Amino acid sequence: MDFETIKLDCDGGVARLTFNRPERRNAFIVRMHEEIHLALDAALADPATRLLTITGAGSAFCAGQDLAERDAGAAEIDLGANIEQYYNPLITRLVSLPVPYLCAMNGVAAGAGVGIALAADLCIARRSARFVQAFSTIGLVPDAGSSWHLPRSVGMARAMGFTLLGEPLSADLAADWGMIWRAVDDDQFDTEVHRIEQQLATGPxxxxxxxxxxxxxxxxxxxxxxxxxxxxxxxxxxxxxxxxxxxxxxxxxxxxxxxxx
CATH class of the missing domain: 1.10.12 (Lyase 2-enoyl-coa Hydratase; Chain  A, domain 2)
Known part of the structure; x- marks a missing residue:
């Protein structure tokens, strides 16, 4: 199956889904949502699939919503419709997968990208990666499930500071806070991702x-x-x-x- 905005590779029980819009820092557009669901359908229809890994192409994991797809100057704009139609079904599906879900965070996660990472059963990140809760900088509220996951993983005070101030959070600090499982040196990242994939894909x-x-x-x-x-x-x-x-x-x-x- 060919895709424009993502890649899907299935091997050894691992279905690896790669966000593939590196020129836009893997930001979401409608087609990307549609292709992700098609890819998940295909991967989960294969009884050999025992793990889903999500990662990003290029230097970023996912920059959230591609704002170029929206007309912020429109007189009437219903952002809730986009959330209801695309982001909410995606997060609901990811947290209820019939296989483990590993997020291999290769670079910055911003906006909805944070929510995709937080929805993972296990998330490891390059030490150089950053989390950015960018909503406050454009007058919006967190989505993609991050307002639910953040307080439960890091506590209310840290969730509030991270969300309201919009300051970048390092992978090391995210690991210290309990947002992710582990931060890994950049030159060891691919090796560690492969090790965890093999362990989970051959597990019970x-x-x-x-x-x-x-x-x-x-x-x-x-x-x-x-x-x-x-x-x-x-x-x-x-x-x-x-x-x-x-x-x-x-x-x-x-x-x-x-x-x-």
Whole structure:
């Protein structure tokens, strides 16, 4: 399948989706949203897919919305329609994927690009990368789920400062705050991304998905409900072939050969 604004490469259980508008710092346009959903449909239709990685081409990860696509001088403009039609379905889909989602943040993430990174199950960034919550500089509010994810990952005070002041945040500080999993030296970034991809794509996929679902649910439900979810998740995981293989491999003191089922 050929795309204009993204690339999709599937190999070894990894579906790697690359934002491919480097001349516009991988900023979103309508066609890019449409092609991302087509790519996700194609990748997830393949039973061999056990991990989604999202990264960017060139020096940026994603600069958010391409403002050149909008007419800010129009008498009537409904930005909420764009959010409802494109960004909200994308974030909803990313956080509920049936496989783990790794964000390999190769460069700056701004605006909605921050939301795409925060929606990941695991995000690692080049040490030179930066986060920019750019909405305050153009009179808008955070979107792409960042107003939900930020306070939960870094706390309200830091979320407020980052959002209202619009100051860039380094990858190192983002890692220290708990926004991302890890900041990696630029010359080691590709190697580390590949290592994590291999670990996740050969892991017990069903168990990993049940685990991430439980962790996400924990931010919005009481302990009693969470305990019930853990019980149900453990019951489902215990019925997988990967669980049986994991226990057998442990007893036999060998590396487990998980198949994702």
């Amino acid at each position: 996929t069903r168990g990993l998905v049940l685990a991430k679902q439980a962790l996400r649910a924990a931010t919005s439900q009481p302990l009693a409900s969470q305990l019930e979810m853990e019980r149900d998740g453990q019951r489902a995981a215990g019925r997988t072939q990967d669980y049986r293989e994991g226990v057998t491999a442990f007893k036999e003191k060998r590396q487990a050969g998980f198949i994702g089922r």
